[in-house]
Amino acid sequence: MSKNIVIVGGHGHVARKLTKLLTPSHSVTSIIRTPEQVNDIKELSANPLVLSLADAPVVDFTHAFQGSDVVYFSAGAGGKGGEEMTKKIDYEGAVKVFDAIEGVQGKKPLLILVSAVDVRDPDKIPAHYNEEDIAVSNRVRKAIGVYMKWKYEADKNLVKRTAFKWIILRPGGLTNTPGVGTASIGRTHLGKTISRDDVALALSLLVDREDASGLAIDFVGGETPIQEGLDTFIAKGETDFLG
Template identity: 70%
Template sequence: MSKKITIVGGHGNVSLKLAKLLSPTHTVTSIIRNADQEQDIKDVGATPLILSLEDNSVSDFAKSFNGQDVVYFSAGAGGKGGEERTKAVDYEGGIKVFDALEAIEGPKPRLIHVSAVDIRDPNKVPAHYDEADRAMSERVRKGIPAYMKWKYESDKNLAKRTAFKWTMLRPGGLNNDEGTDKADIGRTHICTTVSRQNVAKALALLVDREDAAGLSIDFVGGETPISEGLETFIKKGETDWLG
């Protein structure tokens, strides 16, 4: 069934690939903050909408989400602008989107939230991590501490929300390889990168998975067909969010 979909952070590499996958069968609106990006959005079959996570209000976003079936949050500062901007986009921007969804009267869209593998309380190390996972986690936390901190605060806030249905996809390190339609999904090791195309494919499949509500899904490179891996994970119903 065709859905009305909004992508927040519509000009990101994953978001553009996602819009291209969704637009043939769904109505896609991609939120961007720069009018110079409008043609890129149109080229993947979506409709551009200019709003800024930093400058627009909760009510502005609530208005844009009203009547939508699914909202994707795939925005991020991308390490630009230092910790202040990382906090403004990855944390405060996320909170703004969550608040906007809650502010909608009547039916609320589902949220599919793009996070990252290993976003967690640094004192809660997953039991399945091996020595390589622990070393990778430590390197990443030292390399991009502001992102790991503020993305965790955002996800922790989302995990407590009950007014709308949400699902988190938590990709590992990203690469630009061709999509394989294969990955390793759920409570996995974190050292293998995953293609942006495969991430987009998983996000596109989640559009119809209302039964994934409340689940956080780790997603790295691997050999399991994505649709099969998601099906197994969702049926198991065990979230990767440790708090």
Template identity: 55%
Template sequence: MVLNIVIIGGHGKVSSAHDLLDLSDYMQVALHLARLAAGAGHSVTSVIRDPSQNEDITATGAKPRVLSLEDSPVSDFTNLFTETKAEVVYFTAGAGGKGGEERTKAVDYRGALKTFDAIDGVSGKKPRLVLVSGVDVGNEDRFPEHYTEEDKQIALRVRKAIAVWYKWKYEAEKVLVKRTSFEWIILRPGGLTDNSGTGKADIGRTHITSTISREDVAAALLHLATVPSKAAGLAIDMVGGDKPIGPALDAFVEKGVTDWLGQA
């Protein structure tokens, strides 16, 4: 099945909590995703804010489109989704810890809401949204029951170190979980690396001591384009592990139990 896919944040770095602690400049999940999706025969449009990034996008097999999450109106994104007949929209954008809290709020929160509203504005069947967030977002002062003491210590350290990032990712998730007019899924990877993908991971109810490669996150994102509608409304945690990604995602979706512990 060939899909029409739009990636919001097609060149921007997808940051995890671990990245923001050291501000490393890693290869982007979005570029890996575009390359995988285009290679599988899907029609991919990647939204970027800087025309100088066009060459990087076309090299993946995707078509670039210049729009600004901060400055372009909601209607421009609705028009894009309509024009491309988008069936899946990925939100991979993020400020990456740059520009202070106001820019993080502008991109990670208001940019996400702009995307939600743009999908709402599509007439007829609306595209599925896959939002990239981060493991442990929304847990605030609580811990999932499966966390070990090591997990808890890591969570406390990271929550304190990048409180602004957690705040606005969580605020975006809180808005999304109330939306019912379109299908949505939240993928929440742990610490990201530029290691080659293994095709394996731990999915759902994960610990947070393991990192995951950006290539493997991209593979999971592409798989989520075609999982059954039963996946709608799920938040899915993902870290490095030893289970094949596709079957592990399918098994988690079949259980129908979300990893989201926040309060909308």
């Protein structure tokens, strides 16, 4: 069934790949930052909406979400602008979207949020991590600790919300290699990267999976077909967000 979909951060690499997968079957509105990005979105057969995640008020996003079935949050500062901009986009921008969804009149859209694997309380090491996982985690936190911190604060805010349904996808390190259609999904290890193509594919498959509501899904490179892996993970019903 065709859905009305809004993508926040619609000009990002994953978001554009996702848009291309969704537009043949769904109506997609892509929220972008600047008018210069409009034509890129139109070429993907989506409807561009210029709206600043950093500066526009919550009510503008509520208006944009009204009547939508699914909202994707795929925005991020991308490490640009230091901690101030990372906090403003990855945390405050995310919370703005959560608040905006709560303000939607009538049925509220499902939120599908793109986070990152290993986003957690740094003092809580998952029981399934091995020594290599811990080493990778420490290395990543030294390199992009500010990003991990504010993604964690955003996810921590989201998991407490009950006014709307949400799903979190937590991909590992992203590559631009062609997608292979397979992954390791759920309580996985940290060493393997994942193609942006495969992240976009997983996000597109989640559009019809309200049965995944309340779950955070770890997603790195692996051998399991993505549809099969999502089915197994969702049936198990055990979130990867450990707090």
